[in-house]
Amino acid sequence: MLRAVVLIAAFALLVYSLTAVFKYWDFTEAPVDIAALMTKTIKLTDLEAQIEASIQSDNPEDARMYLSLAKTFGYSLDAARFIPQIEALETPWQVTRRQATQFANGFIDGSGETGAGVAGAVTADFTVIGDARDLYEQYQNLQAGKDVNELMTALAGVGVGLTAITVLSAGSTAPIKTGSSTLKLATRANKLSPKMQSVLLKQATDLFDYKAFLLATRGEKNLDNLRQAAVKAYNPKALEALSETAEQVNSIRKSTSLVDTLDILRYAESADDLRRLEKLSVKYGSETKGILKFLGKSAIGTVRLLRHATELVVAALASLVSLLASLIALSAWLRPKTA
Structure with missing residues (x-):
């Protein structure tokens, strides 16, 4: 009877200690x-x-x-x-010369490799000029039978919708709009990795049906009609996923600068990478x-x-001791009793 009790106790301790090992096998x-x-x-x-x-x-x-x-x-x-x-x-002259040229280039063609150039491109986006320009550019590519940049089209359409919301919301969505515009600029400058482009394309196309937009505007020549078609293809109910990404990008911009953000974004291949980049930039x-x-x-x-290194070591030692105790108790229980 005593042997059975010892065996059960040893086995129970083994089960408990192994459960503790799995509990504390937790990494951060x-x-x-x-x-x-x-x-x-x-x-x-x-x-x-x-x-x-x-x-x-x-x-x-x-x-x-x-x-x-x-x-x-x-x-x-x-x-x-x-x-x-x-x-x-x-010097004042050098700064003025450099910034004026860079801002103008960014505003007109959406390029931006410097702070002023990026600022010019984003300023254009806030006046819908940039987004309408990019939509029209991709629309012309379609009409000419050229390749259409799906991500650029989707982000430009998102920009048109966000601009309208930003105006109606008295600017409360401005950080999202700034982040979205920066992402579009990074797309134009080919700063995004293929994996990150795929992530963004999924988020952006949920928000803006660029295929429906291109179909609805086939043969359209009026730029204002193109903009109105973009608003119709915009689905504000799907804003959540892209807004999180855009806000992270805007956070990086606030911690660094617009031009630095473009360079930083090329290191992101996933949402986790973007989150880590945001933390790095904040620090x-x-x-x-x-x-x-x-x-x-x-x-x-x-x-x-390991989150609980000490507890894991104790649990592992307890498991080893209880395993040995279980084996000894089992051996004793199986051994025939002496007369």
Whole structure:
């Protein structure tokens, strides 16, 4: 009788401890140590080369960003060596010349590789000029038998609908509109990965039926009629999925800048990547672009950590002890009793 009781008790303890092991076998994802990665893999000469390249390309903003990056991560960089060259690019005349040209180019053709250029393109979108321009461009491609950029068409249609909502809502959807316009600009500049384009296309086409729009406008010549057709193809009930993505993009923009956001978005291949990029940008602000330039996607990598490491070790030891006890008790129970 005693042997049976011991066996049952040992087996019960084994079951309980194994249950605890499975309970505590729980991992969480933690961001990688950016500072350790930077100091381990990036040399001072790498930073200096990027500063010099930025100066040569008439980009004092990036040059200062790399100077800031060096300071953040403790590099012994001689800033005085570069400051005079940077300041020469920041005179009122140079700034006005650079920004005027870039803004005009962005407003007219939707291009944007600089802050002013991106601002021009997004400003055009807020006046519906940019979205109507892009819809008409894709419509002309269809009429000419050329390839239609589905994502560009869908995002432009979404932009038309969001502009109307932004006006009616007194600007409450403006962050979503800004994020959507930035995504469209990234599409035009070919900054989005194929996987991210697929994610966005699904979200955007749920919101804007671009196929119905193109069918309804076949043969149409009036730009205003095209815009009205776009409004009809817009389904505001499907806004939730794209609005989350657009708001994350807008959050990155607020933490960095419009032009940096375009560069940052190319590292996103999924909704999870975008979420991690948002967190990275909130932490490092304008330095995010430089970090990604050096570290690539490893900057948004994660490491798996046990949530309850101590409890798991205790449960594992208890399982081992109870297993041994169960085997001993079973052996004793099966052994014939002596007379």
